[in-house]
Amino acid sequence: xxxxxxxxxxxxxxxxxxxxxxxxxxxxxxxxxxxxxxxxxxxxxxxxxxxxxxxxxxxxxxxxxxxxxxxxxxxxxxxxxxxxxxxxxxxxxxxxxxxxxxxxxxxxx
Numbered sequence: 001x002x003x004x005x006x007x008x009x010x011x012x013x014x015x016x017x018x019x020x021x022x023x024x025x026x027x028x029x030x031x032x033x034x035x036x037x038x039x040x041x042x043x044x045x046x047x048x049x050x051x052x053x054x055x056x057x058x059x060x061x062x063x064x065x066x067x068x069x070x071x072x073x074x075x076x077x078x079x080x081x082x083x084x085x086x087x088x089x090x091x092x093x094x095x096x097x098x099x100x101x102x103x104x105x106x107x108x109x
Contacts, residue, residue: 002094006030008047015070018055025097026054032092045081048073052082053089056106058100064109082109083092 009030013023013092029050048071068075085092090103 003043004030004034004051005043005046006034008044009051011086012047012051012067012071014065016051016055018051018058021097022054022058025058026051027096028097029033029054029092030090033088036088038092041081041084044071045073045077048078049081049085050056050092052078052109053085053106055096057093057102060067079109 006027009027010023013026020024030047033046033050049069051065051071052060055067064075064078067073067078069077086106086108087108090100
């Protein structure tokens, strides 16, 4: 079985108490990621970063500390993965969830 980032999204979103729209957006982003090649990041760290980005774009802003606690992924791993993924976030995050200007304002972790 091939483990993908999308396999972890619902669990992480549930741990963080994200609303259904954020969960749907995170799931779609993770599935989009799973179809493109970004590098050799683990599906667990990619899922953590996708959920983190979605949480930051939603009304339910979550701090990095909360993402670390919910996912068990180390802060340095999240920051490194975020750096790798940030150029692709506009491609993988659904357009119905975040506008281009929101993604530009997302910044670093």
